[in-house]
Amino acid sequence: MQLYNTLTKRVQPFEPQQDRTVGMYVCGPTVYDHLHIGNVRPVLVFGALRRYLERFKNWRVLYVQNVTDVDDRLIKRSAETGESVAAIAEKYTRAYFDLLQALRVDRPTASPLATDHVREMVDFIALLVQRGHAYVRDGDVYFRVESAKDYGSLSGRRLSEQEAGSRVEISEAKEDPFDFTLWKAAKSGEPSWPSPWGDGRPGWHTECVIMSRKYLGSHLDIHAGGNDLVFPHHENEIAQATAASDEPFFRFWLHNGMLHFGGEEMHKSLGNFRYAYQILEVYDAETVSYFYLSRHYRKPLDFSDEGLRAAQAAVARVRRLIGDVEAELRNRHGNAGSDGGAFSASLQGFRARYVAAMDDDFNTVDAVAVIQDLVSETNRFRETATGEDRLALRDAVLLLRELGGPLGLFESGTSGASSIEAGLLDLLVDLRRELRARKAFDLSDRVRDQLAELGVDLKDTEQGTIWSRRAS
Numbered sequence: 001m002q003l004y005n006t007l008t009k010r011v012q013p014f015e016p017q018q019d020r021t022v023g024m025y026v027c028g029p030t031v032y033d034h035l036h037i038g039n040v041r042p043v044l045v046f047g048a049l050r051r052y053l054e055r056f057k058n059w060r061v062l063y064v065q066n067v068t069d070v071d072d073r074l075i076k077r078s079a080e081t082g083e084s085v086a087a088i089a090e091k092y093t094r095a096y097f098d099l100l101q102a103l104r105v106d107r108p109t110a111s112p113l114a115t116d117h118v119r120e121m122v123d124f125i126a127l128l129v130q131r132g133h134a135y136v137r138d139g140d141v142y143f144r145v146e147s148a149k150d151y152g153s154l155s156g157r158r159l160s161e162q163e164a165g166s167r168v169e170i171s172e173a174k175e176d177p178f179d180f181t182l183w184k185a186a187k188s189g190e191p192s193w194p195s196p197w198g199d200g201r202p203g204w205h206t207e208c209v210i211m212s213r214k215y216l217g218s219h220l221d222i223h224a225g226g227n228d229l230v231f232p233h234h235e236n237e238i239a240q241a242t243a244a245s246d247e248p249f250f251r252f253w254l255h256n257g258m259l260h261f262g263g264e265e266m267h268k269s270l271g272n273f274r275y276a277y278q279i280l281e282v283y284d285a286e287t288v289s290y291f292y293l294s295r296h297y298r299k300p301l302d303f304s305d306e307g308l309r310a311a312q313a314a315v316a317r318v319r320r321l322i323g324d325v326e327a328e329l330r331n332r333h334g335n336a337g338s339d340g341g342a343f344s345a346s347l348q349g350f351r352a353r354y355v356a357a358m359d360d361d362f363n364t365v366d367a368v369a370v371i372q373d374l375v376s377e378t379n380r381f382r383e384t385a386t387g388e389d390r391l392a393l394r395d396a397v398l399l400l401r402e403l404g405g406p407l408g409l410f411e412s413g414t415s416g417a418s419s420i421e422a423g424l425l426d427l428l429v430d431l432r433r434e435l436r437a438r439k440a441f442d443l444s445d446r447v448r449d450q451l452a453e454l455g456v457d458l459k460d461t462e463q464g465t466i467w468s469r470r471a472s
């Protein structure tokens with residue numbers, strides 16, 4: 001398998017360093033609010049990569065994602081709402097895990113909280129001070145960027161080329177504008193912990209260094225996140241980790257592209273801001289996964305309702321085939337005839353194409369296209385196959401489920417309430433189509449009108465009828 005590595009700016013062969021075990025660290029949520037539709041992208045992309053490595057490579061994956069439960073934004077939210085920082089953190093941590101479940105993304109192997117690791121961060125920062133990589137000013141501790149030998153190697157930014165810009169905090173206390181905070185002295189009323197430099201709290205960049213090493217040990221294979229984290233967050237992680245010890249840090253750095261609305265960035269002031277849970281009020285989890293994974297993870301993703309509706313129609317097409325075949329073959333057993341055997345044998349070609357796509361820098365765009373080609377081919381076979389040959393359709397359905405699995409699609413045994421609801425709506429849409437074909441328009445209109453009363457709109461498109469739930 002090959003993956004694009006931001007550190008080397010190249011696509012490189014990837015495999016785990018030891019024990020057929022891949023250690024993945026994906027920067028997690030700062031729990032002061034719900035996830036929006038931009039920061040749910042790494043959750044879906046790297047969750048899918050994890051499942052692909054587990055199921056198609058048979059590697060064990062240790063998937064660690066931190067929870068940042070102390071931070072300036074939490075403190076600000078607490079001042080605005082009067083709720084304690086701890087109560088806000090608990091509320092949005094729970095919301096985060098609920099969202100993972102709703103999206104059918106597997107829970108991380110470990111989800112360490114920053115506040116549970118302050119002691120270790122203090123020891124680490126003390127080591128940096130002792131080695132001359134950090135200095136203390138009025139209870140704050142700063143990392144001395146000048147002392148890091150390869151600073152800028154991840155983001156491609158060199159100190160000499162940089163200007164003190166908006167992403168760098170200017171402060172007279174710092175020796176250099178690019179020096180960053182490792183420890184922040186507490187103002188009164190803020191959450192704080194004791195340290196050799198006085199009461200305070202650790203900076204965000206330090207927590208990922210400490211927790212990735214603690215929970216992955218020597219399995220430092222993949223560190224991932226959105227490409228807005230390349231600088232300064234990931235650059236500053238590498239600077240600290242390599243300054244504190246000669247042990248190697250992560251080999252592969254993977255970054256997903258940002259989300260746009262018709263070329264514009266999402267922003268509350270532009271009126272295009274949406275939370276991830278709001279999308280799930282309208283579309284089911286499979287549609288959302290299909291939409292996000294139908295674009296290459298490194299490219300920008302243009303978010304649109306048309307895109308989501310197209311994803312919904314594409315998912316429905318596959319689900320319809322799976323449902324029809326399973327209904328037809330439920331009580332039939334035995335082996336397919338020779339034509340069916342030939343069809344079954346041809347399915348391996350689709351699997352090989354899918355694996356080739358996924359192995360090529362996790363090209364889910366091509367992988368999804370293979371799934372749709374497989375549906376077309378299977379539908380062609382269905383139209384002509386007769387008798388025992390039709391038993392071969394079961395192999396196509398098994399393959400569809402297998403290929404969909406890493407992408408969170410078409411799996412059996414995951415039918416929560418939402419997928420039963422989705423299945424019932426697909427069934428009603430199918431029945432309405434037949435009613436219209438039989439010119440029973442009074443009945444087909446009744447289906448449409450009564451669904452509308454329940455908050456479900458039907459829309460007839462070239463790809464067929466699609467349903468959508470109106471946001472409440």
Ligand SMILES: [Zn+2]
Nearest residue numbers: 027028208233
């Ligand atoms: Zn991080």
